[in-house]
Amino acid sequence: MSNQISSESAKVCSSLGVNPVVITKTATKTTNLNPASIKKIALKCPDCGVGMSLREGKYGLSYFCNRFPYCRGSHKASKKGKPLGFPVNQETRSWRVKAHKALERLYKGSDKVMTKTEAYGFFAYSMGLSVKQAHISRLNLEQCQQVVELLDFDC
Ligand SMILES: [Zn+2]
Numbered sequence: 832m833s834n835q836i837s838s839e840s841a842k843v844c845s846s847l848g849v850n851p852v853v854i855t856k857t858a859t860k861t862t863n864l865n866p867a868s869i870k871k872i873a874l875k876c877p878d879c880g881v882g883m884s885l886r887e888g889k890y891g892l893s894y895f896c897n898r899f900p901y902c903r904g905s906h907k908a909s910k911k912g913k914p915l916g917f918p919v920n921q922e923t924r925s926w927r928v929k930a931h932k933a934l935e936r937l938y939k940g941s942d943k944v945m946t947k948t949e950a951y952g953f954f955a956y957s958m959g960l961s962v963k964q965a966h967i968s969r970l971n972l973e974q975c976q977q978v979v980e981l982l983d984f985d986c
Contacts, residue, residue, distance in 0.1 A: 874918060877904055883904065893906060893908055894918070930974075934967065
């Protein structure tokens with residue numbers, strides 16, 4: 832894309848007596864982050880499809896929809912700006928939360944039945960996933976619902 836206004840537009844502008852203005856995309860403000868180690872990835876908002884910007888959020892570095900607060904699309908990132916898993920829409924996000932709670936119940940709290948490693952091993956095995964794939968942030972809607980059903984989680 833060029834920042835130059837076309838001669839055609841310039842003529843129209845001058846005939847109307849207005850100054851031609853070129854609208855360029857403004858860079859995202861990311862203060863108090865260490866820019867050297869951060870690699871921004873072009874992500875599309877899973878809820879509305881516009882671009883996302885990397886910012887420090889309540890839960891650490893995350894990608895937020897550029898339409899925030901009108902759109903609450905967000906996706907967690909690593910400290911280096913790498914998206915964790917793949918972004919999904921609001922509905923799947925809420926199912927990921929449920930799936931995570933269901934899984935957590937196996938190894939946390941007073942009625943825990945196994946260690947965290949065992950719980951993830953069990954989760955991977957029953958979902959037919961490799962241990963590397965067995966992360967809630969990598970699950971799609973259907974898989975999240977399967978986890979909740981599998982663990983008979985009352986949500
Ligand atoms: Zn959005």
